[in-house]
Amino acid sequence: MFKEGSRAVGYSILGIVVLAVLTLIAIFAFGGVSQLTAGFRGETDKKNRTEGNGAFRVASYEEFFDLCASVQTAEQQLAALQEELDGKPSPERAEKIRQSMTAVKASRAESINTYNSKATQEHRVAFQDADLPYKLNVTDQETQCAA
Template sequence: MGQVREGARLGAWAVVGVIGLAVLYLVGVLAFGGAGWITAPFRGEADKRENTVGSGEFRQTTYEEFFDLCEAVQNAEGTIQALEEERKTASRTRATQIDQSITALKATRIESVNAYNSKAAQEHRAPLRDKDLPYRLDATAERTTCTN
């Protein structure tokens, strides 16, 4: 009977040891692999942001994009002004065409203003706007100035 009891005790210790190793393994997986798994979305976002925002190409493109959008607004304004001057001496048919062109150019100008303002408001792009460019463009202004 003593041997049976001793065998049962050894068997119980073996089961406890196996369970203990399994728990230790599970804790290790969760502590190391689990932490990586839990933080993966954050690390992935940071990596993606650094690969995009931190790249020289993105920075240069964004910097130039602000100038391009502001210039597009100014180009539309200049064309609108030239068409308005032409309209003063245009025939009735040509005046109708000019009115349609002006309407389209005003819509294009507003789209460019909105695109500029949208990009200027984006946290990761705003620091890449040239200091001489305005923070926002005014869609209701007759003239846009692309320097402060």
């Protein structure tokens, strides 16, 4: 009798183990593979959305030129304002010119910071034109956008 009871307990334990193993296999087959490859699939998806996407490539390429051009536009505005200030305007007009110059300098600095930030982003750096500077400097008086 003891032998038959042991056998029944053994089969029960074996059944539980087999059921657990089958459950683990099912989890791995249907969900585990997805979990294991999530990092790889995420990297591939990111590359497809950026490097593999022609529209993104063109937009990034043009964005660097646009940002650099906005810095040059601000520099031209500053030069025009300085020229007007040098022409000895009325005190009220001179104050408005100085305020405008401050605003344009802030706008120029913002464009430079945006340009530099995007130039360091790994997924954009490949789309920066070789003729554009890698980094712009706020202290430079004149920005060169293309050779």
